[in-house]
Amino acid sequence: xxxxxxxxxxxxxxxxxxxxxxxxxxxxxxxxxxxxxxxxxxxxxxxxxxxxxxxxxxxxxxxxxxxxxxxxxxxxxxxxxxxxxxxxxxxxxxxxxxxxxxxxxxxxxxxxxxxxxxxxxxxxxxxxxxxxxxxxx
Amino acid sequence: xxxxxxxxxxxxxxxxxxxxxxxxxxxxxxxxxxxxxxxxxxxxxxxxxxxxxxxxxxxxxxxxxxxxxxxxxxxxxxxxxxxxxxxxxxxxxxxxxxxxxxxxxxxxxxxxxxxxxxxxxxxxxxxxxxxxxxxxx
DNA sequence: CTACGACTTAAAGTGCGCTTGAAGTCAAGC
DNA sequence: GCTTGACTTCAAGCGCACTTTAAGTCGTAG
Numbered sequence: 341x342x343x344x345x346x347x348x349x350x351x352x353x354x355x356x357x358x359x360x361x362x363x364x365x366x367x368x369x370x371x372x373x374x375x376x377x378x379x380x381x382x383x384x385x386x387x388x389x390x391x392x393x394x395x396x397x398x399x400x401x402x403x404x405x406x407x408x409x410x411x412x413x414x415x416x417x418x419x420x421x422x423x424x425x426x427x428x429x430x431x432x433x434x435x436x437x438x439x440x441x442x443x444x445x446x447x448x449x450x451x452x453x454x455x456x457x458x459x460x461x462x463x464x465x466x467x468x469x470x471x472x473x474x475x476x477x
Numbered sequence: 478x479x480x481x482x483x484x485x486x487x488x489x490x491x492x493x494x495x496x497x498x499x500x501x502x503x504x505x506x507x508x509x510x511x512x513x514x515x516x517x518x519x520x521x522x523x524x525x526x527x528x529x530x531x532x533x534x535x536x537x538x539x540x541x542x543x544x545x546x547x548x549x550x551x552x553x554x555x556x557x558x559x560x561x562x563x564x565x566x567x568x569x570x571x572x573x574x575x576x577x578x579x580x581x582x583x584x585x586x587x588x589x590x591x592x593x594x595x596x597x598x599x600x601x602x603x604x605x606x607x608x609x610x611x612x613x614x
Numbered sequence: 615c616t617a618c619g620a621c622t623t624a625a626a627g628t629g630c631g632c633t634t635g636a637a638g639t640c641a642a643g644c
Numbered sequence: 645g646c647t648t649g650a651c652t653t654c655a656a657g658c659g660c661a662c663t664t665t666a667a668g669t670c671g672t673a674g
Contacts, residue, residue, distance in 0.1 A: 347650065357651085358633055366631095376640055378651055391583070397573075398580035402631070408584075426584050433577045433584075436534075440570045440577070443535035446528070447545075447563050447570075484620065494621085495663055503661090513670055515621050539661070 342382040349381045353389050360389070366402050368392050368409060399436055404429065479519040486518045490526050497526070504543050505529050536573060541566065 350357045363369045364379075369388060372379045388409070395405040407425060411418050487494045500506045506525060509516045525546070532542040544562060548555050 345651075356633070359631085361653095362632055376651090378640080394576060394580055394583065396631085398576045400580075423588060426588050430581060430584055430588075433581045437574050437577045439531060439535045440574045443531055443537075444567060444570045446531065447567055451560060451563050451567075482621075493663070496661085498622095499662060513621085515670075533661085 344381045344386075346379045346381070349386060349389065352386060353393060355393070363389070363392060363402075367406050368402065398433065400429070481518045481523075483516045483518070486523060486526065489523060490530060492530070500526070500529060500539075503539050505539065505546060535570065537566070 344352070346357045346360050350360050353360075360369065364371060369385065369392070372381050372385060374380060391409070392405055395408065396402070400408070404425070407422070408429075411422055481489070483494045483497050487497050490497075497506065501508060506522065506529070509518050509522060511517060528546070529542055532545065533539070537545070541562070544559070545566075548559055
């Protein structure tokens, strides 16, 4: 599992080698050991990469992700700032899940009627009455 | 509620007038009536705008959102295609909620220990052992 | 009449998260 | 020795969702 090239690591994580280099350039991944000028990665690096992928997929920016991975090294109270950011992001994640849930409901409410679009049939959307001409059953 | 200018509509929806014009240019909003050359919006337009905002916030692209709003007008089986896309997006929304949930757990697991970063303290992350030197309690 | 603020257009610019291109290096196989 | 393929760097390019800029129009108040 250890001592992977960037190509091998990228294949396992299902992303492009260029993305891995980009993460390194942005301080998300540490500068790895090299052999013959080429980067070599361990399974620990893979673990870290998976955290990065999860964070980015969950909507974190590269800067936020870096902060969570590396902390606030330059401040007087790094842990306190970390917790403050974490708290904010936890709230944002809740909001995002709520939005996804609402969008799901909107889609589902239209899925089982005859309307081929949300524009004609808006039943299920908060407070909206059916638009005239909607083929809603 | 009806007969709003673009500025009024944008203020209510908490976005920039330029964003509303952009949505119109992308076919998300219909071309509104005009008075003295200026766009006038109804509360129905506001309803549609709120759907757009929800869809985009939930991770839909502009093109996907347009499809859900306007349907597939040029195909032989619009409703069938609409349903196929809706089904795919419902699955994607589930995945996104799952990712958010996993990220929340990762953040929470680190929130209550002494680590000021995820890099040092990775407890709670699937399969990961504590990194040596981690101040994890 | 003039000044003001909010609107209009089309085109160019921005920020983010990468990707691509060009030119070069390295190790293995024939 | 030479080719091959995967790697290297750095800079430029891309797609998306807007935003900004420049120059102009409209309706109201003074």
